[in-house]
């Protein structure tokens with residue numbers, strides 16, 4: 001599939017990786033829908049796309065809402081006449097260990113809030129499911145060629161302090177196998193699904209963190225720096241154009257290793 | 265520039281070269297973007313009609329966004345978006361005018 005002339009929808013397109021994907025696809029001739037919860041970020045990204053000569057529609061929405069999902073899929077098609085690429089970048093973290101102990105008594109002093117579990121599962125898993133499901137529905141019914149891109153994470157392997165996040169991301173990473181298998185079963189041949197599992201990426205969330213913690217993270221990255229959001233965006237661009245990539249999850253981490261050099 | 269008052273919201277459809285930008289006015293009088301660089305080469309009347317169709321889809325009658333306080337430094341945690349009223353007869357599929365949206369539109 002060619003990027004030029006295609007229509008892409010990017011959730012979480014107002015910041016970080018999603019913003020980079022919006023700008024990359026737009027700079028190569030795609031028309032783009034920027035879906036995000038934060039209007040001021042939508043305004044900024046759409047204005048920058050416009051300044052670079054691109055075409056964009058911004059839709060403020062919450063990816064965890066089924067009604068909102070229907071609204072931004074329909075809005076994209078209303079604006080651009082079709083939908084070919086859906087990238088699900090909207091995501092959050094709410095870290096914490098499942099149990100914390102009181103140092104003196106050794107008894108449980110705190111449990112991970114259920115609200116923290118639910119918020120991450122809702123956004124990172126259910127939100128991704130809704131976008132993939134409804135984008136695929138529109139692509140099938142419209143007869144358009146398509147690509148679905150759930151965003152997983154290298155922490156799908158199981159990161160301590162992230163039982164909610166890792167659980168959602170391992171499920172996101174499985175989606176391409178299931179979705180493409182079902183497409184084959186149902187005779188849906190024109191739509192592919194490839195997930196991306198980024199490693200530590202230089203989005204505002206990470207670059208703004210404690211610099212010592214960041215240094216410690218980078219010691220385990222073979223590349224010696226954070227992955228740039230633009231590098232993830234260009235990988236997605238490559239996937240759009242390479243039809244043989246399908247039903248898989250691609251890691252892009254710069255060579256993230258466990259301490260002592262075992263690749264994660 | 266074409267002004268559209270729809271569902272008590274003020275939208276503008278403005279030319280930008282041979283394309284069209286759509287913006288709307290927030291309750292605090294700030295301007296938010298709906299779309300930029302759309303409908304290349306269309307005359308104002310057609311661009312206005314396409315813009316209205318797009319606005320009706322993105323902002324179906326019955327939807328209500330409370331906040332977000334976009335100036336708050338902590339944007340995610342403090343956001344509050346009340347989901348659309350999915351039981352509203354005009355939600356998503358526009359087949360009936362609301363009280364605040366005259367038929368003339």
Ligand SMILES: NC(=O)c1ccc[n+]([C@@H]2O[C@H](COP(=O)([O-])OP(=O)(O)OC[C@H]3O[C@@H](n4cnc5c(N)ncnc54)[C@H](O)[C@@H]3O)[C@@H](O)[C@H]2O)c1
Pocket residue numbers: 011012013014015016017018035036037038041061062063064088089090091092123124127151152153154197198199200201202203204205206340
């Ligand atoms: N940054 C990293 O190191 C990293 C690593 C691996 C995976 N990821 C994944 O990549 C994706 C993007 O991460 P990022 O670092 O760019 O994050 P980010 O915080 O910079 O951007 C996420 C965007 O999603 C939006 N968003 C959040 N919840 C939403 C909701 N319910 N509805 C609509 N929009 C919503 C936010 O407003 C924000 O603009 C996430 O899924 C994240 O888990 C990031």
